Amino acid sequence: MSSNNQFRYLPTHEWGKIEEEGILTVGISEHAQDLLGDIVFVELPEIGDLLEAEEESAIVESVKAASDVYSPLTGEVIEINEKLLNEPEIINSSPLEDGWFFKIKLVDDLSFDNLLTEEEYNATCEE
Amino acid sequence: MVDFHGWSMPINYGSQIEEHHAVRKNCGIFDVSHMTILDFEGEDTELFIRKLIANDVRKLSEKYSGLYSAMLNDRGYVIDDLIAYRMDNGFRLVVNCATRGEDLRWISSKVRDYKVTMEEREDLSMVAIQGPGSVEVLKNFPAPIDFLKDKKRQQGIFKDDIFAAKTGYTGELGFEVMLPNDRAIDLWKRAITEGARPIGLAARDTLRMEAGMNLYGFEMDETISPYECNMGWTVSLEDKERDFFGRESLMKLKESNDLKELVGIITDERAILRQGQKIHLEKENHARGVVTSGTYSPTLKKPIALARLPKSDSKYCFAEIRGKKVEAIIGSPKFIKEGKTIFKERS
Numbered sequence: 055m056s057s058n059n060q061f062r063y064l065p066t067h068e069w070g071k072i073e074e075e076g077i078l079t080v081g082i083s084e085h086a087q088d089l090l091g092d093i094v095f096v097e098l099p100e101i102g103d104l105l106e107a108e109e110e111s112a113i114v115e116s117v118k119a120a121s122d123v124y125s126p127l128t129g130e131v132i133e134i135n136e137k138l139l140n141e142p143e144i145i146n147s148s149p150l151e152d153g154w155f156f157k158i159k160l161v162d163d164l165s166f167d168n169l170l171t172e173e174e175y176n177a178t179c180e181e
Numbered sequence: 182m183v184d185f186h187g188w189s190m191p192i193n194y195g196s197q198i199e200e201h202h203a204v205r206k207n208c209g210i211f212d213v214s215h216m217t218i219l220d221f222e223g224e225d226t227e228l229f230i231r232k233l234i235a236n237d238v239r240k241l242s243e244k245y246s247g248l249y250s251a252m253l254n255d256r257g258y259v260i261d262d263l264i265a266y267r268m269d270n271g272f273r274l275v276v277n278c279a280t281r282g283e284d285l286r287w288i289s290s291k292v293r294d295y296k297v298t299m300e301e302r303e304d305l306s307m308v309a310i311q312g313p314g315s316v317e318v319l320k321n322f323p324a325p326i327d328f329l330k331d332k333k334r335q336q337g338i339f340k341d342d343i344f345a346a347k348t349g350y351t352g353e354l355g356f357e358v359m360l361p362n363d364r365a366i367d368l369w370k371r372a373i374t375e376g377a378r379p380i381g382l383a384a385r386d387t388l389r390m391e392a393g394m395n396l397y398g399f400e401m402d403e404t405i406s407p408y409e410c411n412m413g414w415t416v417s418l419e420d421k422e423r424d425f426f427g428r429e430s431l432m433k434l435k436e437s438n439d440l441k442e443l444v445g446i447i448t449d450e451r452a453i454l455r456q457g458q459k460i461h462l463e464k465e466n467h468a469r470g471v472v473t474s475g476t477y478s479p480t481l482k483k484p485i486a487l488a489r490l491p492k493s494d495s496k497y498c499f500a501e502i503r504g505k506k507v508e509a510i511i512g513s514p515k516f517i518k519e520g521k522t523i524f525k526e527r528s
């Protein structure tokens with residue numbers, strides 16, 4: 055797939071990335087972690103949860119504010135990054151890699167192309 | 182950077198949690214020039230200040246010592262909290278920036294009847310240096326600030342237009358310096374060279390909450406008496422002749438049966454207590470308490486809050502967080518002092 059290993063975004067600052075076919079890894083953007091500041095708690099979905107696109111899927115709480123995290127696409131949660139529960143600061147230090155939140159098995163692979171490209175997303179941040 | 186009542190101020194320079202730890206473990210420096218400095222002089226000054234604020238500046242037996250106080254309106258509620266310092270020819274009050282307009286209106290309307298002049302010192306900057314490491318930093322400062330090393334908490338020095346006192350808003354050892362604007366940058370640079378780390382507003386807030394210190398507009402405002410924001414200890418009633426503004430109303434409020442109290446609360450749950458969240462006491466369905474300030478305590482690594490609750494001997498309460506009731510322990514409205522935990526649960 056051409057979209058492999060590309061980051062795609064929601065305007066609400068979540069990213070999704072397809073590392074293996076049909077599986078979407080989800081996290082929050084560099085810009086989002088910067089806005090939130092020091093993150094101290096994370097609530098993750100449970101394995102087996104069916105998430106709808108743009109539906110609340112996790113909560114991230116920084117000293118400054120609590121924020122909902124939306125799932126970029128529809129799918130079933132197959133893996134969560136449990137490391138974040140005890141070391142949420144990983145999201146600040148590595149939002150795009152070690153700070154991933156969960157992985158979902160996509161219902162529809164093609165919908166990935168409807169998400170914002172990195173360029174489009176960056177443009178929304180500058181507005 | 183954020184606009185704070187007309188001042189451009191940093192929320193944080195980097196990680197607010199690292200800044201917080203820097204103050205608890207070593208030394209931080211804060212630009213607090215937004216604070217309003219008011220100098221009072223004239224033959225009636227002591228008389229006037231004793232009328233103006235609820236604590237009694239007669240307690241300041243030494244020059245350049247400071248005392249924490251509330252300034253009350255006629256109904257006995259808090260217009261502002263402040264520190265009053267005894268100066269050579271009068272008193273210096275350091276009041277909040279957010280309340281500056283209201284304070285100046287109130288004071289100006291009262292000062293007319295006295296032989297007192299009030300001057301706002303916009304020519305002065307204010308810098309706070311706080312943390313256990315501030316003791317070393319202080320020793321290495323040029324005179325006159327280094328004279329401060331032999332002083333106790335709340336005491337100060339004044340020389341060559343530089344005023345410095347062992348006061349602060351963090352619960353740590355430290356001092357605050359008021360000096361002419363054009364000399365502030367040198368002081369700042371010097372402190373950084375000595376190892377102080379710049380601290381933003383965000384860490385200033387978590388530090389003061391851990392220390393159990395009030396923030397105007399959160400713990401108190403013009404609808405709250407000193408007795409409901411843990412400031413009862415700053416009200417001096419000893420001199421019965423001293424009829425300070427708000428005294429009469431305050432005496433009635435003190436006898437009231439439904440006074441609430443400011444407490445500290447801590448939860449082990451993974452949700453942050455924040456201002457405005459409702460609080461239920463044990464076995465009570467109706468929420469009659471509220472979080473006045475809440476945060477994540479970087480020192481305790483737990484959510485903490487100051488909360489105003491109906492008086493009770495409950496040991497637990499429940500905060501409403503995102504529709505859930507989160508259990509919290511009730512205790513003293515102080516969590517950390519000089520790096521150590523001083524929070525006491527109710528027994």
